[in-house]
Amino acid sequence: MRAPMSEIAKLSHQLVELYEKLSSWEQDVVKSSGLSTAQMHTIEIVGHGAQGGGALRMKELAKKMGVTTGTLTVMVDRLEQQGLLQRTPHETDRRSYLIALTEKGQNLFAEHHQYHLRLTEEITAILSAEEQALFSAVLEKIIGQI
Template identity: 30%
Template sequence: MNHYDVADFPFKGSIGHLLGASALLKDRLLDKHLAHLDITAAQFKVLFFIGHERANTPAELCRELSIDSGSMTRMLDRLARKDLLLRQPCQNDRRSVRLHLSEAGQAVHAQSPQIAAAAMNELVGSLSREELRTLTGLLDKILQAHGVLPSDQPQENRA
């Protein structure tokens, strides 16, 4: 079903514009809630993915987070300088490294549920519980239609 017309496409106010602005706001709020740890939202996401074992190589992080390899290398360097991340040579392929959280990185990761909940509550604080459920349901529907989310994951775990 077509909802937009080429002749009068509303770049401002379109779903793409609103999703992009929402993503930027989410990262700004995360930055605010992470300031006391001296890490950014982007760095937090890297620690989160490593801590949840969703990625353990720079290449996997690049794919998961849609970040180019040069930017990822610089980010990993910063996290290593902050003693949050450890790089270990891969035993099977000495050209690659495995990423692990340091003790300090694990401490940050342990705080991730509280930090994420606080930032997301601030983000959606103007919505009622039902409005949030509707919004997440609609976004789930879009993402499932494009194969981005599995359809078997309960919605209440994503809201």
């Protein structure tokens, strides 16, 4: 049994609206840090990559970010100049670098992560425990689907 068209249209509209709001929220938060959203995105990916184990090579990072390695080269150049990122030579492959956050970069990442947690906290504050649990479960399903 398929949901009626109007319900689909409504949900589609809501998803777009949620996306837009998250987008402008992120833009506001990032602007206050002095970085661009693309730069902060890089910091976030590198930061999360570090949590999940090892530092990333340029190529892996580029793939995760959906940009070419050429684009990433200048991006990393600038973040390295700002003391947020550093290249360290790969131990066994001399073509590659491992990209990691400096201490300054880690602090920035942690601070930005806190912003995310605070927003999520605001969101959950208006949901009941059941709503929150179901919302999380539904998100899980959707993320696996897309």
